Amino acid sequence: MNHKNVYIATSSVIALFLIATWLVSDREGEQDILVPVRNGKFEVLVMASGELEAQNSLKITAPEDAFRSAKVFQVKIADLVPEGTLVKKGDYVATLDKMEMSEKLRLAEAEVSKLRSQFTQSRLDTSLMLRTERNELMNWSYLVKEKEAALKASQFEAPAQVRQIQAELEKARRGYQQAQETYRIKQQQAVVKISETSQALGQEEFKYQEIKKLSESFVVNAPADGLVIYQRDWNGQKKSVGSFVSAWDAVVATLPDMQAMVSRTYVNEIDISKVKVGQIVKIKVDALPQNYFEGEVVSISNIGEQRLESQVKVFEVKVKLKTTHPALKPTMTTSNIITCEAVDSALFIPLDCLHNEQDNINYVYVKKANNIVRQQVRVGKSNENEIVILDGLQKNDVVYLSIPEKAKSSPLKKLSK
Numbered sequence: 001m002n003h004k005n006v007y008i009a010t011s012s013v014i015a016l017f018l019i020a021t022w023l024v025s026d027r028e029g030e031q032d033i034l035v036p037v038r039n040g041k042f043e044v045l046v047m048a049s050g051e052l053e054a055q056n057s058l059k060i061t062a063p064e065d066a067f068r069s070a071k072v073f074q075v076k077i078a079d080l081v082p083e084g085t086l087v088k089k090g091d092y093v094a095t096l097d098k099m100e101m102s103e104k105l106r107l108a109e110a111e112v113s114k115l116r117s118q119f120t121q122s123r124l125d126t127s128l129m130l131r132t133e134r135n136e137l138m139n140w141s142y143l144v145k146e147k148e149a150a151l152k153a154s155q156f157e158a159p160a161q162v163r164q165i166q167a168e169l170e171k172a173r174r175g176y177q178q179a180q181e182t183y184r185i186k187q188q189q190a191v192v193k194i195s196e197t198s199q200a201l202g203q204e205e206f207k208y209q210e211i212k213k214l215s216e217s218f219v220v221n222a223p224a225d226g227l228v229i230y231q232r233d234w235n236g237q238k239k240s241v242g243s244f245v246s247a248w249d250a251v252v253a254t255l256p257d258m259q260a261m262v263s264r265t266y267v268n269e270i271d272i273s274k275v276k277v278g279q280i281v282k283i284k285v286d287a288l289p290q291n292y293f294e295g296e297v298v299s300i301s302n303i304g305e306q307r308l309e310s311q312v313k314v315f316e317v318k319v320k321l322k323t324t325h326p327a328l329k330p331t332m333t334t335s336n337i338i339t340c341e342a343v344d345s346a347l348f349i350p351l352d353c354l355h356n357e358q359d360n361i362n363y364v365y366v367k368k369a370n371n372i373v374r375q376q377v378r379v380g381k382s383n384e385n386e387i388v389i390l391d392g393l394q395k396n397d398v399v400y401l402s403i404p405e406k407a408k409s410s411p412l413k414k415l416s417k
Contacts, residue, residue, distance in 0.1 A: 044341040050265030054256025074246040126190035140176035226255030266314035365400040372407035
């Protein structure tokens, strides 16, 4: 073996020895963490993140009535001012896509033009037809007068000749009467036909005007002064360029009332039973980390929902802020601490100190002088980090945060009945 190999082998042994020594010394120096039993006010808290919104908002909408009259189901938003834009009444907010409306306007205009031609042609046809019928009526009238004159002049004619003239007169009178009836019927038919054509024309002209009016109203302006906040769709997504508005959901954006703000938050189904209307909430706004706001639970949803970012069912909870701040804006993220219950004086320990046996016996490891006691306890309310101890511990006791290695098999000291 050469000197180089000896050197490498010796170095390796020394390195392994140092690592082993470090591990042993670290293990021997390891100590269990002890925590004192705390005594004082205990609060049952539920924490949830949320988002600010105005309690009341003025809606900026597309023309709903025109949608229905023009039979337009939905229209795309072509342009929209940035969210957070301050606007005055009458200022520009959005433009809707006119492509579909332009096609509908073209079709409506063509239909109006066609019906106008039909209406004009119908009036001409009616005029010609009634003129023919009037001429026929006049011919029968002249014939009746002619036969009446002939009958008057035939008083000295033979009886057979007179009867012949009388028969011709009666025939002329019947023809004249039938011509009158025919003229009246055709006149009524003409009136009905022209009326129907006129009504159809009127309807199409009204539709054309409504589509034109709707098309002109595709530039949406602010109905009042305010801060533009995008409207959320049914799926929670904000409407933006490319989103659709319709007759049943024509809201493009909103102008919130900044004097009354609400934090919309979601509490999971495990904690929702603790939350009640009227409970006090401590609210922190991420954009204003130095400020805390007091709020109050004002509404709790009766139906849970599945949020995209959550794997469990959550319930919507609205918290109204009791004070406001000029820097608060809708859509700001909030952290909400809901005080569900408070006990003025209680003993409590961290949840990590509590252990369980046979699913119904709770116990902790207590340091008594130089001994470790596995002590049964009776527990009460809990929050995310701590739990109340009703029996089994005293004010000055100290408990282990984790299971001590030396006391894993210690006998359980049960509570006296």
